[in-house]
Amino acid sequence: MDTTADLLKTPLHSLHLELGARMAGFAGYDMPIQYKMGVMQEHLHTRANAGLFDVSHMGQILIRAKSGDVRDAALALEAVTPVDVADLKPGRQRYGLFTNDKGGLEDDFMVANRGDHLYLVVNAACKHDDLARIEAALSDTCEIEAQFDRGLIALQGPAAEGVLSSYAPKAEDMLFMDVTELEIAGVPVVVSRSGYTGEDGYEISIPAEETDRIARLLLSDDHVAPIGLGARDSLRLEAGLCLYGNDIDEATTPVEANLKWAIQKVRRNGGAREGGFPGADIILSQFDNGASRLRVGLQPAGKAPVRAGAVLFAQETGGEAIGTVTSGGFGPSAGGPVAMGYVPAAQAAPGTTIFAEVRGKRLELAVASLPFVPSTYKR
Template sequence: MNTSADLLKTPLHSLHLELGARMMAFAGYDMPVQYPMGVMKEHLHTRAEAGLFDVSHMGQILIRAKSGDIRDAALALESVTPVDVAGVAPGRQRYGLFTNEAGGLSDDFMVANRGDHLYLVVNAACKHEDLARLQAALSDSCEIEAQFDRGLMALQGPEAESALAAYAPEAEDMRFMDVRELSIAGARAIVSRSGYSGEDGYEISLDADDTDRIARLLLSDERVAPIGLGARDSLRLEAGLCLYGNDIDETTTPVEANLKWAIQKARRKGGEREGGFPGAERILGQFETGAERTRVGLQPAGKAPVRAGVELFESDTGGTPVGVVTSGGFGPSAGNPVAMGYVPTALSATGTQLYAEVRGKRLEIAVAALPFVQSTYKR
């Protein structure tokens, strides 16, 4: 069991304690799960105004081709991901997936074209494995640089643009998935217009020494509140976004996970760079034949949340499980419980009636369209 003394600390750790955060162990770090405002109010504040999240536990990695040509770096990265990395334009980023030889998902990530190098943000719990994977596969042609000591914050919500533009006016000109280097009150930052909440907003990468000062500056705006991991989870669930380790993992293919959109035409059958990534045969085969199971949204009929791990049935009595909930809870903006999980593809149509077994009782739950709350990205 980890004690707080054993856990790693982000550059904002002292600020979290000063703000009265309730801390918890997450991916080896001491992280804020909530502040005195509480999870529900933090969630609703992000949807209405702006929330500031510490995501410095995530892994930031740079990839440079030894040839100096970023296309060489992109093509090298394509050997471990089904994503069209070479098609990412300078100043843009794309959602990516690491796959294994069985077609399962080893992690998901964001990759940006920074002009002369690629910039990746990977999940905290997987970052050391991801770094080792990249070093093993790309070191002959690329230089891999881990920047695990940098700060990373997410500023999310309808007031995020105005709050950031007060210190970096160029932020207003960015659109969803743009990535730029900006000066924020004199601090050099790599900023992407993206996030994990379904709201418009930014992710801001800073030197560790600048992170606390810039966080305090942003929080000095009365519209910006500190937000913990609890509300981050409910926000992403309402937005229909996957959590690695819950909704996707080593046993889940991109097709099963309903992430076919993340594999562009260039990497599919008939594409100019078809296959060539781990698990390509199984994954591309499922594009043609379909998968036996599919990730779907799930809408419980009552007010009781249905949590991860709950089994799903076709009948209200008897029978064997046909699916499982992978994420679930109360959606503060939706105003009711929301969930995601896997069901047989034959039962994946919106409106299909199923039953969730909670504490020995079968509760009605229906397949629902995702997202539960419409995204507000600036496109």
């Protein structure tokens, strides 16, 4: 985490301090790690009620085709992503990936068709590089607008629908990955029914100057509690979701990361718009021939958490390392330690026993199916 004194602040920074958050540097921003409730209770509250997360550090980008046709913008974006953007219907969103010439992942993101433009949400640490990548590839045919100062909050959990619908009734009709413009207390906001916790919920894009007021309004509901990055991390880990920079990076391909589902058939071998994205030859070859390693869930046999960076072995003593844990910790809803990491494809089947080296000892783990906690998206 960042330790510099000149950390950036989100529109909710004063509110975090007022609520007694423990703050720390993350992706260049001073962000809340936890509040008075603590990470464990914040995690469980989100699963049982609704949690409010500040994700304003992430980057919001709009892309408009100079032709006025959103499909032209979508086809242009497909030059830098293997995702099918052109067939994304208005009012719908999907998960996307930026790849490099070696097939590695430069970032993951969300992209929505807003009818007359594309709306992207990219990771905080990558947003300036992502903007430069988009501008370099699309500026001849598209107008690109960065909205990095705009507020973004996530309302997650089983009570999220009831809470948001009390202010914006049409939120109740939305399904998972729907995106629309709603109004909350007189403020026009862009709402997607999505999130990164595995829970049903929403992400709400708000003008910076109104973000504090809207957040306080949502927090006034007894079902809603402020949630920090600590619980956000344990929630997404239980949901089997990747954290860029940990579980995926520029040296990891989508196939290795078990993200084949994110590349639609139309962009694969034999598809109508096959290839045409960075690293296509390598990635599409792995679709046909497989990858030598794969991201898997890992379930420690004991009660001790296995953290990111732990080296994996095929046997309890001796032998060479076979992989690494990329995310790990205690899963409050799973009721024990959970982790993810990379192992050889031959040892990626659920139930396979492997070992992680922790403080000089090898702890037994079983390869596990993901997610550890089933998602509750409204489909």
